Amino acid sequence: MTESKKEEKKQASDEPKNEKRRKFLLAAAGGVGVAWVGAAAYPVYKYLAPQPVPDPFGEDGKALVDKISPADVARPGTGKNGGYASRGIIVLRNGDGDLKAFDSKCTHAGCNVEFQGDKIHCNCHGGNYDLTGKNISGPPPKPLTELKVFEQDGALYVSRLEPEKKG
Numbered sequence: 001m002t003e004s005k006k007e008e009k010k011q012a013s014d015e016p017k018n019e020k021r022r023k024f025l026l027a028a029a030g031g032v033g034v035a036w037v038g039a040a041a042y043p044v045y046k047y048l049a050p051q052p053v054p055d056p057f058g059e060d061g062k063a064l065v066d067k068i069s070p071a072d073v074a075r076p077g078t079g080k081n082g083g084y085a086s087r088g089i090i091v092l093r094n095g096d097g098d099l100k101a102f103d104s105k106c107t108h109a110g111c112n113v114e115f116q117g118d119k120i121h122c123n124c125h126g127g128n129y130d131l132t133g134k135n136i137s138g139p140p141p142k143p144l145t146e147l148k149v150f151e152q153d154g155a156l157y158v159s160r161l162e163p164e165k166k167g
């Protein structure tokens, strides 16, 4: 047998081993690549993923109203913008003497609406709500979110308005 024939025979017998090695290295490189992409993408996903919105009413089920005292809304027809749990709020006393509160986030695009005596107005796109929180003109598609408001220990608090029970 000539040297070249021996070499060809050796190469032929090594080919299955080389093929196995090649497949193993490709699989290992693929696994490392997937792990690297996962490790790089996870922090981005964590940053971009929507965060759960904290409950503004907390464990007590109520939140203190900032910048509006009971005296500010003592008379019918009075109202004021304030805040609760890092959000905006409008508290008003309507003509019937009922105390009302609305989250001041406009239902159109989320701007802060403003109490204007006879209506609630949004400066962003000219939306208007009546004093029951109902959208009456402009782009807002639905009423403001009403909150339950009450006085306790000389301060105003709000809580979630329970839906009226039918029956």
Ligand code: FES
Pocket: 106, 107, 108, 109, 110, 111, 122, 123, 124, 125, 126, 127, 138, 139, 140
């Ligand atoms: S955000 Fe209020 S009218 Fe557009």
